[in-house]
Amino acid sequence: MALSSNVVNYLVWRYLQEAGFGNAALQLSRCWLRDPDSLPFAKNISPHTLIRILQDGLEFDKLRAEASNTVAQYNFGTDHGRPYSARNGDLLTLDKGIPAHELAAEAANGVVQEPPPKKGVKRKKQPKTNGVPAEPRLERSEPEVNGDPMELDQHGTTQPTNSVNSVRAESEPAPSEAESPSVTDIPISTLRIGADALIQTDDIADLTAHTTFIPAPKDFQKVVEHSSWGPEEAPLLLAAGKSILQLHNVAKATTQGDEARVITMDLPIPVNNFDITALCWQSEGEITVSAREQCVNEVGEKMTMDKLIKVVGDTSHAISSTAGLVTTLRWNPGMELLLSISTDGEKGSIKIWKHDSDSIPAWADFTATQIYDAYWISDAAFVVCGTELFKIYEVDGESLTTQRTLDTPITWETIKYDTSSGIIAALGMREQQYYLGILHPNDSINLQVHEYPDRYPNDLDFRVQSANNTLANGTSLPSTLLATCSLSGHARIWDANEPFACVRRLSTTDDSQAFKTAFSPDGTLLAAAGPDAVTIWDVEKREVPIACWRAKQCPASKWNPSVDGEFNLGWDHDSSRISIALGNQIAIIPIPR
Numbered sequence: 001m002a003l004s005s006n007v008v009n010y011l012v013w014r015y016l017q018e019a020g021f022g023n024a025a026l027q028l029s030r031c032w033l034r035d036p037d038s039l040p041f042a043k044n045i046s047p048h049t050l051i052r053i054l055q056d057g058l059e060f061d062k063l064r065a066e067a068s069n070t071v072a073q074y075n076f077g078t079d080h081g082r083p084y085s086a087r088n089g090d091l092l093t094l095d096k097g098i099p100a101h102e103l104a105a106e107a108a109n110g111v112v113q114e115p116p117p118k119k120g121v122k123r124k125k126q127p128k129t130n131g132v133p134a135e136p137r138l139e140r141s142e143p144e145v146n147g148d149p150m151e152l153d154q155h156g157t158t159q160p161t162n163s164v165n166s167v168r169a170e171s172e173p174a175p176s177e178a179e180s181p182s183v184t185d186i187p188i189s190t191l192r193i194g195a196d197a198l199i200q201t202d203d204i205a206d207l208t209a210h211t212t213f214i215p216a217p218k219d220f221q222k223v224v225e226h227s228s229w230g231p232e233e234a235p236l237l238l239a240a241g242k243s244i245l246q247l248h249n250v251a252k253a254t255t256q257g258d259e260a261r262v263i264t265m266d267l268p269i270p271v272n273n274f275d276i277t278a279l280c281w282q283s284e285g286e287i288t289v290s291a292r293e294q295c296v297n298e299v300g301e302k303m304t305m306d307k308l309i310k311v312v313g314d315t316s317h318a319i320s321s322t323a324g325l326v327t328t329l330r331w332n333p334g335m336e337l338l339l340s341i342s343t344d345g346e347k348g349s350i351k352i353w354k355h356d357s358d359s360i361p362a363w364a365d366f367t368a369t370q371i372y373d374a375y376w377i378s379d380a381a382f383v384v385c386g387t388e389l390f391k392i393y394e395v396d397g398e399s400l401t402t403q404r405t406l407d408t409p410i411t412w413e414t415i416k417y418d419t420s421s422g423i424i425a426a427l428g429m430r431e432q433q434y435y436l437g438i439l440h441p442n443d444s445i446n447l448q449v450h451e452y453p454d455r456y457p458n459d460l461d462f463r464v465q466s467a468n469n470t471l472a473n474g475t476s477l478p479s480t481l482l483a484t485c486s487l488s489g490h491a492r493i494w495d496a497n498e499p500f501a502c503v504r505r506l507s508t509t510d511d512s513q514a515f516k517t518a519f520s521p522d523g524t525l526l527a528a529a530g531p532d533a534v535t536i537w538d539v540e541k542r543e544v545p546i547a548c549w550r551a552k553q554c555p556a557s558k559w560n561p562s563v564d565g566e567f568n569l570g571w572d573h574d575s576s577r578i579s580i581a582l583g584n585q586i587a588i589i590p591i592p593r
Contacts, residue, residue, distance in 0.1 A: 010036050011050040018048060048542060055543065059505075205547040207534070207589050212260040213558040214239075214248055216584035226279055227568040227581040233284035235572060237579055239586060240276035240289060245269060245311075250588050252576070260588065269309050269316045277306075278340075280329040287311045288319070288338060288356075290326035308340065310356045320359045324349055327372075334379035337362075337395070341374045341384065348386055350374075352395065363400035365393065373415045377424065383439075385412035385426050390437070390447055406447045410435050418462040421480040423496045427457050436460075436484065438499040450500035456487035459516045462496070464523040477503060477540060483526055485514035491528040493539060509533040509548040516569035525591065529569045531561035531582050536591060549589050559585050 009028065013036050016025035029036055036042065058074055065072040214237075225241030237248040249263040271293040278290040293305045306326065308319040324342035331338055338353040340361075348371030351361035369387035376382045381394045381403060390412055392403040412428035422441035429435065434452040463481040478495035481503070485491040489511035495501040506526075508514050512533035519526050525546075526537045534549035551561040565583035572578070580587050 006033075006039055007041065009033070010039060010042060010045065011053070014045060015048075015050040052543065204545050205592050206553075207536075207547050207549040207591070208553040210590050211549065211554065212250060212262065212588040212590075213554075214250070214262050214264070214586040214588065216586075217244060219243070220584075222584065223565060224568075224581050224584055224586060225566045226276060227570055227579055227586065228279060228281060229570045229572050229579065230281055231284055232573045234281075235574070237570075237586070237588070238279065238281070238287065239581065240279050241566075242275045243273065245276060245289065248586070250577075252590070265314075267311050267316070268314065269311065270318055271305075271307060271309070278326045278329040280331045280338075282310075282331050282333075282338075285313055288329055288331070290323065290329060290340070292325060306342075308353070317356075319353065319356050320361070322360065323351055328374050330374055330376055330382070332376045332379065332382075335395070339374060339376065339382055341371050343370055346370060348384070348389070350384065350393070350400075352400065363395060365400055365402075367391070372411075372413045373426075375415050375417045375424075377417045377422075383415060383417065383424055385415045385428070387411045390426070390439075404445065406439070406445070408437075408447055408449075410437070410449065412437065414458070414460060416460055416462055416482075418480055418482075418496065420465045421496065423462075423480060423482075425460055425462070425482050425496060427452070427460055427484065436494075436500060438496060440497075440499070448499045452484075452486070453502075454486040454488040454490050454492070457484055458486060459514075459518075460484045461518045463519040463526075464521060481519075481539070483517050483519060483528075485517035485528045487513040487515070487530075489513065491517055491526070491535075491537075493526070504539065504543055506535075506537055506543060506545075509535045509545065509550065515567040518569055518571055520571050520575035520591075521573055522575045525575065527569060527571070527578055529567075529578075529580055531563075531567060534569075534578070534580060534589060547592060554587075559587060 222244040223242040274291040328341035348367035352363040354362035371386040410428040424439040480496040513530040514528040536547040563583040568581040
């Protein structure tokens with residue numbers, strides 16, 4: 001597509017509005033076109049298009065440099081100076097320091113004052129029409145070139161420009177002095193008074209200073225491998241792993257910069273020298289864990305025992321010692337069923353427990369290959385995935401039946417389910433190639449598969465749908481959003497209803513590796529995190545992050561990103577905090593709302 005002057009000017013005009021520079025946008029429209037929104041292509045321009053074009057250009061330059069093994073042409077460094085948003089504040093003042101909302105009110109009354117004249121510009125007295133001064137015309141002391149010496153015309157060719165009106169389209173006649181628009185002729189929209197100031201690309205909150213670190217256990221043999229926030233009735237963080245099972249009550253900080261108070265409680269379980277391999281919340285006061293205990297028998301032989309244990313408050317009891325090495329626990333609140341997935345050599349084991357007093361599962365089944373993940377998709381059905389395995393089961397009365405088996409040569413490692421749309425998504429790999437899979441209810445017998453475009457994808461999550469998932473201008477993103485992340489330093493957002501349409505490709509803070517990704521429980525924010533950084537986006541407002549957290553800005557004694565261990569990410573129930581965990585390190589990061 002050939003760029004024209006009108007297209008370029010319109011994109012700049014829209015950016016100036018969206019960034020809060022109302023006076024600059026007003027001046028541009030006065031020098032160029034009375035009503036830019038009347039241009040025939042204006043209805044096709046989505047919010048923040050200029051920013052997206054520039055970002056795409058930078059990404060293309062980066063990819064071109066990588067492909068040709070050369071240096072990127074565009075590099076603005078890490079110091080971009082003082083942010084405009086910090087200078088202008090919430091009201092985004094204009095040239096004379098008048099808050100934009102006051103200027104808008106004055107414009108409605110026809111008393112808007114002109115900004116002070118610039119050097120090199122002479123002003124003539126203008127006749128009044130019905131008591132209102134006509135639009136002042138600008139005369140320059142000497143001819144000047146407007147912008148670049150050559151301007152793009154409607155056909156993509158160049159032509160010289162000699163005046164401030166030369167950027168007007170050929171089809172747009174220059175207004176006469178009598179027709180020249182006054183300031184009051186051009187309405188000032190909410191964008192011009194700063195309502196959409198959040199588009200500022202450098203307005204990224206730094207969350208590092210407000211982090212609360214949970215004290216690490218003094219026993220170095222204790223290592224956190226799992227963490228999980230409790231339900232709304234119990235906003236506690238459960239941490240479990242090698243010889244550790246704790247609940248942390250983290251108060252919300254009352255003063256910025258102060259760490260919140262943390263109360264920690266060890267949960268008693270009837271095992272010693274254990275390793276928690278899986279866990280799940282059942283209610284605000286009930287938790288089920290799988291513990292592998294290292295013990296020595298009466299003749300001195302070392303052996304391991306796997307137990308399912310239910311914890312209720314400050315008491316606990318073993319459910320079963322026959323569940324095997326459990327890697328996944330899923331609770332079904334509707335039917336009050338506990339699903340456990342375990343491995344036995346190269347085979348997978350599925351067990352469903354109906355009562356926590358039963359030592360033997362109510363239903364069981366086995367697969368020929370390993371199972372890596374499972375998810376309840378209804379009160380009676382669940383899906384499992386693994387090595388060349390994608391299978392849906394149903395609990396039908398007193399029996400466990402196979403609803404359908406999908407043939408696949410891929411090893412699926414992670415699976416998620418969206419309750420609103422009924423879509424199942426999974427990440428997997430085969431022969432060093434990674435894949436994203438979608439099983440749509442409209443085509444429930446065909447697993448749609450797509451080669452993942454980034455290196456080393458490792459997590460995915462669906463967004464909870466809500467009435468708030470709408471852009472400021474009334475439009476909205478696709479109804480079913482699926483987020484994925486990878487170690488390449490990118491997160492992607494997909495339209496799960498249109499496999500495989502990538503809605504956005506987002507860059508993480510400092511291009512850091514993302515091990516985990518998750519939407520906030522209210523569906524408004526997306527987090528992608530790894531040991532080095534956490535990135536937060538408001539996907540409805542902009543593609544640039546709204547906040548970030550960097551490990552390098554934390555004391556090494558409290559967070560060391562090079563520690564070996566399982567990395568965990570989780571949201572509090574009210575979307576106000578996230579937790580990250582690595583080794584014995586747990587950080588609670590408040591999120592600005």
